[in-house]
Amino acid sequence: MxxxxxxxxxxxxxxxxxxxxxxxxxxxxxxxxxxxxxxxxxxxxxxxxxxxxxxxxxxxxxxxxxxxxxxxxxxxxxxxxxxxxxxxxxxxxxxxxxxxxxxxxxxxxxxxxxxxxxxxxxxxxxxxxxxxxxxxxxxxxxxxxxxxxxxxxxxxxxxxxxxxxxxxxxxxxxxxxxxWAFNISDSKSPTLGSLRVIPLDSQGLENRSETVEVGSKGVFKIPAGNVRLAVEANDQLNGALNICGIYAIEVFIDGDLYSSLSIDTLNFSTNKDMNAHAYYPEWNSSRTQIHRFKPLPGNRLSIYNFTSDAGLWVVEDSTMNIFVKCSDAHGNIATKEYTLLGVTALDQETPHAQNSGIFRPAIPSTTTALAHGGVEVIWPKRSFYSRETASLQVFESGEFSIGPEDAALAKPFRVNVKNLMVNSSKWVAVRLSETGDRLGVEICESQEGLVTFSTRKMGRYILVQDTVPPRLLPKFSASPLVSNGNLVFHLEDALSGVSRVEGFIDGKWVLLRWDPKKKTAVYRALDSQHIPGVKSQITVRVEDAVGNESFWIGTVEMSK
Ligand SMILES: [Zn+2]
Missing domain, CATH: 2.70.70.10 (Glucose Permease (Domain IIA))
Structure with missing residues (x-):
């Protein structure tokens, strides 16, 4: 059928x-x-x-x-x-x-x-x-x-x-x-997990630190007030354990359709707004697919077929019934019901003033800028998907923290850091986890005593100079020559990353196939740019993203 x-x-x-x-x-x-x-x-x-x-x-x-x-x-x-x-x-x-x-x-x-x-x-x-x-x-x-x-x-x-x-x-x-009906076997229904109830404070800002996870069994007490909702949903297909995505979600609240979305067509110019459809804090930290029921104001995705204009208000001593129907592209369906009971709300203000950083309301329609301790952060218009509280804190160690870390951004923002080390360059901004692990690296530009970089990720950063050239050596032994006649090199760069690889045989440019995953660059003998049985001079040059370079120069008797 x-x-x-x-x-x-x-x-x-x-x-x-x-x-x-x-x-x-x-x-x-x-x-x-x-x-x-x-x-x-x-x-x-x-x-x-x-x-x-x-x-x-x-x-x-x-x-x-x-x-x-x-x-x-x-x-x-x-x-x-x-x-x-x-x-x-x-x-x-x-x-x-x-x-x-x-x-x-x-x-x-x-x-x-x-x-x-x-x-x-x-x-x-x-x-x-x-x-x-x-x-x-x-x-x-x-x-x-x-x-x-x-x-x-x-x-x-x-x-x-x-x-x-x-x-x-x-x-x-x-x-x-x-x-198109490919012969793909899929009898598994999507998996609906728990609901997320995201409270809004009196200013209408999400207070995500107070988000409540709600299962489908029993009645869950929720502080009365304005909320947003999202649900954990994913899919699996036959023959594989991979966690895939769902096709459509319909939500009814107290019997009325509240929202309906289906993922039929995407658009590369807005595809990063997935971050605003997802409940970003958990997507960012644990890669859990949690779907918001309604788009945030700045979300431009066209996957929403219907969303109610009504706000969601949990009323004290009243219940709210949420019915979710989720389907995959092959028509398998899962449904779940969740029941919320409003209880007396405590202070709904978003708590954010307990440390020494600076804060400012971030309004999506305007540029937001913060400056403190030699660090300036500038978010262009429409960086934020909804109103947030932007924050910046500079520590004695030179580290600085940009927030809110649990908010998705629609575009990159700029960070300018006053640099006391005049004439120095090759800076990178390293994004750190709470435990100090390296989460990412942004390449900086430096001029006139200022180091600047651009990033989409808020969080904790430290500026570091990258003066170490890439590591470059034959992959398997002292010679890059392997049994099939190819030349294989190992290359990697610890901080800013390899950005350019070039090879020459007897001064003539040859194609090196570079695979960053395998950390290899390969000259394929089949390209026939060498003379078999003759000693050739091989030169390989590798450059990292801030311009540090390494060379390997050697003589190899090409075999094939
Ligand atoms: Zn793919």
Missing amino acids: PRYHLLFLIFTGFLLPFCISAQSLPTIFSTQSGMVAPLHIPLILSGNFGEFRGDHFHTGLDFKTQGREGFPVLAAADGVVSRVKVSPWGYGHALYLKHANGMTTVYAHLSRFATPISSWLLERQYSKRVFSTDSRPGTDVTFSAGDTVGWSGNSGSSGGPHLHFEVRDENERPINPLQ
């Missing part, structure tokens, strides 16, 4: 079932046989469309590839290659196929491309002297449905071998590929 008919039977009310959108799809994709599965192995997902990832919604499907690389990746439909992107980060080796109906399919984290793309790419990399590239072949390269466009891999920012497959509409907006 086609699954959209099943969905149609199950869904009533405000959710838009897929069968309706499927009717308007162009012909080449509109039937079950119209889109070829991009892998010719059992289709098991390790990630789905709309699940929370880092600071965005995942925009495609992640197909498992049995822990291995090298499975043929097939064109989902006839199309012309519209983009080939190679990067040590992100999608790694990615191929974009444009179809006659204006839609695009994307195949990412490939190990390599099929001909003629592979030969076109190699020529381009050598002529431009680059590894990374983002371009369209000069002449049209077409593939038919089912043709091999490349081989699956683990390139770019991929956590293990898999194929990232994406479908985009004619406006480059990613859409849920599960609209």
